[in-house]
Amino acid sequence: MVKINGESLDIAGKTLEEYLKMTEYDSARIAIERNGEIVPKSQYGETTLAEGDCVEVVSFVGGG
Amino acid sequence: MIPTEEEMRDALRKRHGEKLQEKFSSAAVAVCGLGGLGSNIAISLARAGIGRLILIDFDRVDVANLNRQQYKASQVGRYKTEALAENLKEIAPYVRLETRTARVTEENARELLGGAQVVCEAFDDARHKAMLASAVLETMPEKYLVAASGMAGLGSANLIKTRKVMSRFYLCGDGVSDAAEGGGLFSSRVTLCAAHQAHAVLRILAAQ
Numbered sequence: 001m002v003k004i005n006g007e008s009l010d011i012a013g014k015t016l017e018e019y020l021k022m023t024e025y026d027s028a029r030i031a032i033e034r035n036g037e038i039v040p041k042s043q044y045g046e047t048t049l050a051e052g053d054c055v056e057v058v059s060f061v062g063g064g
Numbered sequence: 065m066i067p068t069e070e071e072m073r074d075a076l077r078k079r080h081g082e083k084l085q086e087k088f089s090s091a092a093v094a095v096c097g098l099g100g101l102g103s104n105i106a107i108s109l110a111r112a113g114i115g116r117l118i119l120i121d122f123d124r125v126d127v128a129n130l131n132r133q134q135y136k137a138s139q140v141g142r143y144k145t146e147a148l149a150e151n152l153k154e155i156a157p158y159v160r161l162e163t164r165t166a167r168v169t170e171e172n173a174r175e176l177l178g179g180a181q182v183v184c185e186a187f188d189d190a191r192h193k194a195m196l197a198s199a200v201l202e203t204m205p206e207k208y209l210v211a212a213s214g215m216a217g218l219g220s221a222n223l224i225k226t227r228k229v230m231s232r233f234y235l236c237g238d239g240v241s242d243a244a245e246g247g248g249l250f251s252s253r254v255t256l257c258a259a260h261q262a263h264a265v266l267r268i269l270a271a272q
Contacts (some may be wrong), residue, residue: 029190030074031197033230039199058229060193062252063243064101064215 094118094180098144102186103134104258110156122167132251185211196220214238217247236260
């Protein structure tokens, strides 16, 4: 299982890009942290989620 | 008569303690975006005696900004960098200010943020927020980032929080209240979020 924003998902083996395609996230408005490290946007396609990974997708909303 | 630099420094030392004030006065903090968040963050940091503030915004003061941003009606039409510098100098005349009237992009971020230990993301647009977060977190591992997301509307003030997302990345706001959804932006709630950001900066510097 992979924990994403606190939710356990059965998606080990998929890349971050594949995961994002299954969601409503707009990749231009997010930053992704995986096991305490930022994942560069250019590496979403090459980052394969592993069993036990802990991921947070920070999705920004407007206003300031 | 305004107080002398020595008088102001002594007053801050007495309030904050010598050791802490030394950390604040030797710090450099960048504020990216000088709207409702950034103008308020800058005022809190200047009052705390942060030594050097880097103020970045490309825009001019608009009449529609006056509901929440720390400008005066007489400053409409001026560059925000210049207007805010003027206001900060009235509050804290000896703070070192560097104004950069520019739009922050992936390409120029490193240069614009040069020298800052902590970067405050205080933009309005969600894409710009994410762009700056990525730029700082991916390419400037020596800096801390204090960003904001979700402070629009009249939702409860108590939902505004500061959260440590990862080492060197703090996020303030309720995470969901989007200004684009038409809830409006109110001085009270935006200022609250700005206060969370400024406070996070002080806590980061205090822990150094």
